[in-house]
Amino acid sequence: MPEGDTIHRTATVLHRAIAGQTIAEATLRDPLFEVSAIIGQSIPRVEPRGKNVVMHLSGGGALHSHMGMTGAWHLYKPGEEWHKAPKNAVLTMRFDEWLAVCFTPKMLALLSADQLRRHDHLQGLGPDLLGPHFDVAEALRRFRAHNQLPLGEAVMQQNIVAGIGNIYKAELLFLHRLDPFSPVSAYSDEELRALLREGQKRLAHNLGGHLRQLRFAGDGQRMWAYGRSGKPCFRCGATIQIRRQGDQGRTTYWCAKCQPTRMSRDS
Numbered sequence: 001m002p003e004g005d006t007i008h009r010t011a012t013v014l015h016r017a018i019a020g021q022t023i024a025e026a027t028l029r030d031p032l033f034e035v036s037a038i039i040g041q042s043i044p045r046v047e048p049r050g051k052n053v054v055m056h057l058s059g060g061g062a063l064h065s066h067m068g069m070t071g072a073w074h075l076y077k078p079g080e081e082w083h084k085a086p087k088n089a090v091l092t093m094r095f096d097e098w099l100a101v102c103f104t105p106k107m108l109a110l111l112s113a114d115q116l117r118r119h120d121h122l123q124g125l126g127p128d129l130l131g132p133h134f135d136v137a138e139a140l141r142r143f144r145a146h147n148q149l150p151l152g153e154a155v156m157q158q159n160i161v162a163g164i165g166n167i168y169k170a171e172l173l174f175l176h177r178l179d180p181f182s183p184v185s186a187y188s189d190e191e192l193r194a195l196l197r198e199g200q201k202r203l204a205h206n207l208g209g210h211l212r213q214l215r216f217a218g219d220g221q222r223m224w225a226y227g228r229s230g231k232p233c234f235r236c237g238a239t240i241q242i243r244r245q246g247d248q249g250r251t252t253y254w255c256a257k258c259q260p261t262r263m264s265r266d267s
């Protein structure tokens, strides 16, 4: 699943290229919606919301896409060679100077203004770590409403805080020595706030488009825990472990020595 930094970068690049421009032509591979409805509309704004890209339409509605594990938006100049197979293009929109192509999204929908306003998932998203006014207190309140959830699951729940995927989960919890399997209730407000501030800082750092980097030792190793199962912890030398976690069985990497199990503070 793309992390918040990837979605923000995608939305920013799309916004710069196509905001204010009119959809001159559009083709849709699958009958997801009536494609003729978007032709002739312009796109005033492309907005990242959690892991979603929302392209607002001049008519008041929006194209809502969620990239899932394999989806991507690409921009091409007319005649430019594509980096993905055209058969995987689900939506192609032609603007004055650009083609915007959506490949294999997990979800792509045309929302009316009303549907956008009432959209359960979009409206239920927690504060966005990369948003212009990240609300720490609100994110903390949402964590506390899920006190029994293991922290490694809670940080990825987009209705608590938006923007953290599997990579940032592993790295942020490692950096702050927090065990992914202990419940949210095991951690103090200060610890959770510090974790959120760290997430904000780290995601923002990685917005530039270079290789995502959480570790800066100069040895080419850019991650502390993510993807390092079986290797020695850079901090203590113990073996980095891997385990599946939560309903979706997302992989979690952690150092059991640096991130020891915590007991709930309620008990």
Ligand SMILES: [Zn+2]
Pocket (backbone or CB within 6 Å): 233, 234, 235, 236, 237, 238, 255, 256, 257, 258, 259
């Ligand atoms: Zn360690």
